[in-house]
Amino acid sequence: MAPSKRSQRALDWLxxxxxxxxxxxxxxxxxxxxxxxxxxxxxxxxxSVGAFTAMVSQVPAGALVDATPRKRxxxxxxxxxxxxxxxxxxxxxxxxxxxxxxxxxGFASCVLAPAVAAISLALVGRxxxxxxxxxxxxxxxxxxxxxxxxLGAAGTYVSGAAVFWLTAALCVPxxxxxxxxxxxxxxxxxxxAQASTGGGRGEIRRLLADRRLLVFAACCALFAxxxxxxxxxxxxxxxxxxxxxxxxxxxxxxxxxxxxxAAISPWVGRLAEQRGRRxxxxxxxxxxxxxxxxxxxxxxxxxxxxxxxxxxxxxxxALGVLLxxxxxxxxxxxxxxxxxMGIFGLATGVGATLSTAAAGAIAGWLGAGVAFVALAGAGxxxxxxxxxxxxxxxxxxxDGSRNLREGKTARPPTDVVPAEVExxxxxxxx
Amino acid sequence: MSTAKHATPRDSFTTVTxxxxxxxxxxxxxxxxxxxxxLLASALVFSPPAAPSADEATEAVTPAVRESIPDGTxxxxxxxDVKGPSGQVVAQVVNVLVDGSxxxxxxxxxxxGFMGVGKRRVAVAWRALSFVPGGTPGGSGITLGLxxxxxxxxxxxxxxxPIVVAAPPAPPGAPASPDAAPSATGPK
Numbered sequence: 001m002a003p004s005k006r007s008q009r010a011l012d013w014l015x016x017x018x019x020x021x022x023x024x025x026x027x028x029x030x031x032x033x034x035x036x037x038x039x040x041x042x043x044x045x046x047x048s049v050g051a052f053t054a055m056v057s058q059v060p061a062g063a064l065v066d067a068t069p070r071k072r073x074x075x076x077x078x079x080x081x082x083x084x085x086x087x088x089x090x091x092x093x094x095x096x097x098x099x100x101x102x103x104x105x106g107f108a109s110c111v112l113a114p115a116v117a118a119i120s121l122a123l124v125g126r127x128x129x130x131x132x133x134x135x136x137x138x139x140x141x142x143x144x145x146x147x148x149x150x151l152g153a154a155g156t157y158v159s160g161a162a163v164f165w166l167t168a169a170l171c172v173p174x175x176x177x178x179x180x181x182x183x184x185x186x187x188x189x190x191x192x193a194q195a196s197t198g199g200g201r202g203e204i205r206r207l208l209a210d211r212r213l214l215v216f217a218a219c220c221a222l223f224a225x226x227x228x229x230x231x232x233x234x235x236x237x238x239x240x241x242x243x244x245x246x247x248x249x250x251x252x253x254x255x256x257x258x259x260x261x262a263a264i265s266p267w268v269g270r271l272a273e274q275r276g277r278r279x280x281x282x283x284x285x286x287x288x289x290x291x292x293x294x295x296x297x298x299x300x301x302x303x304x305x306x307x308x309x310x311x312x313x314x315x316x317x318a319l320g321v322l323l324x325x326x327x328x329x330x331x332x333x334x335x336x337x338x339x340x341m342g343i344f345g346l347a348t349g350v351g352a353t354l355s356t357a358a359a360g361a362i363a364g365w366l367g368a369g370v371a372f373v374a375l376a377g378a379g380x381x382x383x384x385x386x387x388x389x390x391x392x393x394x395x396x397x398x399d400g401s402r403n404l405r406e407g408k409t410a411r412p413p414t415d416v417v418p419a420e421v422e423x424x425x426x427x428x429x430x
Numbered sequence: 431m432s433t434a435k436h437a438t439p440r441d442s443f444t445t446v447t448x449x450x451x452x453x454x455x456x457x458x459x460x461x462x463x464x465x466x467x468x469l470l471a472s473a474l475v476f477s478p479p480a481a482p483s484a485d486e487a488t489e490a491v492t493p494a495v496r497e498s499i500p501d502g503t504x505x506x507x508x509x510x511d512v513k514g515p516s517g518q519v520v521a522q523v524v525n526v527l528v529d530g531s532x533x534x535x536x537x538x539x540x541x542x543g544f545m546g547v548g549k550r551r552v553a554v555a556w557r558a559l560s561f562v563p564g565g566t567p568g569g570s571g572i573t574l575g576l577x578x579x580x581x582x583x584x585x586x587x588x589x590x591x592p593i594v595v596a597a598p599p600a601p602p603g604a605p606a607s608p609d610a611a612p613s614a615t616g617p618k
Contacts, residue, residue, distance in 0.1 A: 027546030034509040034522050034540070152545050156519060235548020239541070240586075243579040250544040364588065 003123045003185040010180035011116075011123060011132075012139045014075075017174035018112060019143030021082055024151055024167030025050075025105055029089065032160035036093045046098050053106030055349040061110035062342025065118055066335055071186070075115035075178055081108035083171035090164035110345065114338035117324045121337060122186040126395075129328055130321065134269025137320035138262045141313070145258030152251065207336050208343075215389045216326055217347040219281070219382055223319060224351030226288045226379035229359030230295060230372070231312065237299040237368050249302040253309040260313025261320070268321050276394045277326055278386060284318020285383045287311040292376025296369045323348075329393035505561040505572065512539060512559070512572045520574060524551065527593070536595040538587055542578070553587040555597035 029050075033043045065074050085101035085108070092098075116136065124132040147170075154162045207213060234253060239246045272280040291311040298304035327340040355375070363371040507523050514520035521539040528534050534556045543549030554574060564570045575598050584596050 030546055031522065034524070035511070037506075037509045040524060148545060155545075232547055235543060236550050239543055239548045239550050240583060243582040244577070246542050246548070246578060247544050250542075250548040254544060254547060 004182055007123055007181045007185040008132075008135075010177045011120060012135060013177035014116060014119075014174060014181070015136045015139035016143040017170055017177055018079075018116060019140040020147040020170045021079070021086075021167055021174055022109065022112075023144055023147035024086065024163050024170075025109075028151065028155055028160070028163045029102075031155065032089070032163065033093065033098065035160045038093075042095070046102055049099050050102030050106045051349075051353065053103045054109055055346060055353070057107045057110040058345040058349065059339065059342040061107060062114050062338040062340070062345070065111060065114045065338040071115050071118040071122060072178060072181065072183065074111055075119065076175065078108040078112040078115060079171050079174050079178065081105070082112065083168045086164045086168040086171070090161045090168065093161075110342070113345070114341045117327075117341060118338055119181060119186065120324075121328060123181070125187060126328060126332065130269040130273040130325055131266070133321045133324050134265045134267075134317075137265040137268075137317055140320065141258040141262040141265065141317070145255045145262070148251070148254050148258070203334055203336065204339070207331065207334070207340065210330060212326075212391050212393055213330050213340065213343065215385065215391075216330075216393075217343055219285070219385050219390060220319075220323065220344045221347040221351035222378055222382035222385060223285060223288065223315070224348045225355045225358075226292065226375050226377075226382060227312075227315060228352035228355035230291060230375055231309070232356065233359055233363060233368055233371055233375070234295050234299060234305065234309070236363075237296075238302070238305055241300055242302060245302055249305060252302075252306045253312075256306055257309055257311075257313035257316060260310045261317035262313075264314065265317040265321060268317050272322060272325060272394070276392050277322060277329070278390060278392050280318055281322055281386045281390065282383065284315045284322070285379065285386055287314040287318075288379025288382060289376040291315070292372050292379055296372040299368075326393050329395060332395065502563045505563050505570075507537070507561075507572065510572055512537075512574050514574055515577050520578065523572065526556075527553070536593070539574070541581065551587045552581060552584055553593055553595040555595045558596065558598050 026047075030043050030047060033046060034040075038046075065071065068074055081104050085105040088097050088101040088104075117133075120132045120136055121129060151163050151166060154166055231253060235250045238249045238253070242249055268280050268284070271283065288311075291308055294308045294311075295305070298308045323344050324341055327344060328337055331337045331340045355378075359371045359375060362374050507526060510523050511519045512521040512523060521541040523537050524540050525538040526534050527536040527538065536553045536555055537559055538551060538553050540549045541552045554576065558575050560573045560575065562570045562573070576596055580599075581596055585594055587593065
C-alpha cells in the first residue's frame with residue numbers, strides 16, 4: 001500500500017510550517033528582550049537556559065518519541081508546547097515566564113524534529129526514505145527562507161512581540177497539516193521491530209558501541225564546530241565593511257542558502273541513494289572548508305559574499321538529508337531511530353556551542369581572518385573523518401547489511417521519487 | 431573626512447543602572463529579579479528638593495521627595511531602537527556611559543545586522559544622538575546622526591579595552607564649536 005498523495009503533501013506543509021515556527025525563536029528573543037529593558041546578562045542567561053535545555057533534552061526526547069507508538073500525537077504535543085511558549089513570550093516577558101518559555105521551547109523542539117522524522121519514516125518506509133527526507137529538507141528550507149523575511153519585517157515594522165504572535169499563529173496551519181496526514185498511511189512503527197529484537201538495554205548498548213554511530217556523531221560535532229560560527233562571523237565582517245548595504249547583504253546571506261538548499265536537496269537525496277551516503281556527505285562537508293577559506297576573501301564584496309554563502313545551502317541540505325538517513329540506516333530493525341537522531345543532535349549542539357565561543361575568542365584575539373581559517377580547519381577535519389573513518393551505511397553495500405531485517409512493510413521507492421520530482425517549488429532559485 | 435575619535439580613561443565611566451523615577455507604565459516591565467534599567471534624557475532639569483515641612487522634620491526618617499516628570503518629556507533609552515539619519519532603525523541602545531557626575535558621555539549600541547546576525551557593538555558619543563520624547567506624534571524616539579558609511583570600519587566596543595567612541599565630525603568652517611570639542615574631559 002503506497003502512502004497517499006494527500007499524506008505526502010501534508011507532510012510537506014508540516015515541514016514548511018514547522019520551519020516557520022522555529023525561525024521565530026532564537027534571534028528574535030534577544031532583540032525582543034533587549035527592548036523590554038533586559039540587561040545583556042539576563043538575556044544571555046535566558047538564551048543559555050534555552051540552549052542548555054535543548055542540548056540535554058536531545059537524547060531523552062528521542063527516546064521518548066521512540067517509546068510512543070503515536071508519533072503524530074508527539075508532534076501535536078510539541079507543536080502546542082511551541083505555540084504556548086511563543087504566546088508566553090509575547091504576553092508576559094518577565095523573568096520566570098521567559099525562562100519557562102525557553103525551557104518549554106527547548107524541549108518541544110527536541111521532540112518535534114524526531115517526531116517529524118519518525119512520521120516520515122512511518123509514511124514511506126526505509127526504501128523511500130532518502131527521497132522523503134530530501135523533500136522534508138526542501139520544504140523546511142523554503143519555510144526558513146520565507147519566515148526569515150516575513151518575521152524580520154514584522155519585528156522591524158510592527159513590534160518585537162508581533163514576531164511571537166505570528167509564530168503562535170503559524171502553529172495553527174502546522175497543526176492542520178499534521179492532522180491531514182492519514183493515520184492509515186503510517187506503518188505501525190514499532191511492533192514488529194520490538195517483537196524481533198526484544199528491545200531493552202542490550203540493544204541500546206549495541207547501538208552506542210556501533211563504531212559508525214560514534215564516527216558520524218563526531219562528524220556532526222565537527223560539522224557544527226565549523227559551520228555554526230561562519231555566518232555570524234561573516235555577518236559582523238560585512239556589517240563592519242559594507243556600509244549602507246550591510247543589512248541587505250546579511251539578509252541575502254541568510255536567505256539565499258535556504259533556496260539553494262531547497263533547489264539541490266532532491267539531488268542530494270538521489271546521490272545518497274545511488275552513489276552512497278559517503279559521497280553525499282563528502283559533498284556537503286567539503287563545502288565547509290571551501291566556504292571558510294573563501295569567506296574572508298569575500299567579505300569586502302557583497303556579491304562575492306552572497307555567492308560564497310550559497311555553499312552554506314549545499315552543506316545544510318547534505319546534513320539535513322543525511323543525519324536522519326544515517327540514523328535510519330544504523331537503527332534498521334530496531335526501534336531506536338529517534339534515540340539515534342537525538343545522539344546526533346546532541347553532538348551537533350555541542351559542536352555549535354563550541355563553535356561560536358571559539359570563533360568569537362579567536363576573532364577578538366587574532367582577527368576574523370584567522371577565525372575563518374580555524375573554522376575551515378574544523379571543516380577539513382570533518383571531511384577527513386568522513387573520508388577515512390566513516391563506513392558506508394547504505395544497506396545494500398557491505399557492512400550495513402548485518403541487520404537487514406525490516407521492521408515494517410517495505411515499500412518500493414518508485415512511488416516516492418516521481419512525486420518528489422514533480423513537486424512544484426515556490427520561489428525556486430539559484 | 432574621518433570621524434573624530436577620542437579615548438577617555440576607562441575609570442571615568444560609570445555604567446548606568448538607575449532605577450526609573452516613574453511608575454512603570456506597563457506590567458511587563460515589572461521584573462522582580464532584574465535590575466531596573468531606565469534612563470531619562472540628559473536634558474531633564476531637576477528642581478531642587480522642597481524644604482521638609484515641620485511635621486516631617488520631627489520624624490527620624492525623612493521620606494523621599496516626590497517629583498513628577500510631565501508626560502511626554504522623558505525618553506526611555508535602554509533597549510530602545512535607534513534610527514539612522516534616513517529614518518530606518520539601525521541599532522538598539524545597550525548601555526549608557528556616564529562620567530562621575532552622572533552626565534552621559536556615550537551610548538553603547540548594537541549596530542546593524544539582520545535577525546541578530548552580524549550586529550556589532552559600537553560606542554557613539556552622546557552628542558551624536560538626538561532624542562524626541564514620546565509625546566511628539568510620528569517623530570518620537572532616538573536618532574543617531576551618523577550614517578552607516580560614516581561608521582564603516584569603526585572599531586568595535588569591547589569590555590576591558592580602551593573606549594573609543596564615534597563622534598560626529600566637526601562641521602567645516604566651525605572648528606571651535608563646543609559640540610565638536612571633546613566633551614568628556616570632566617564635569618563642567
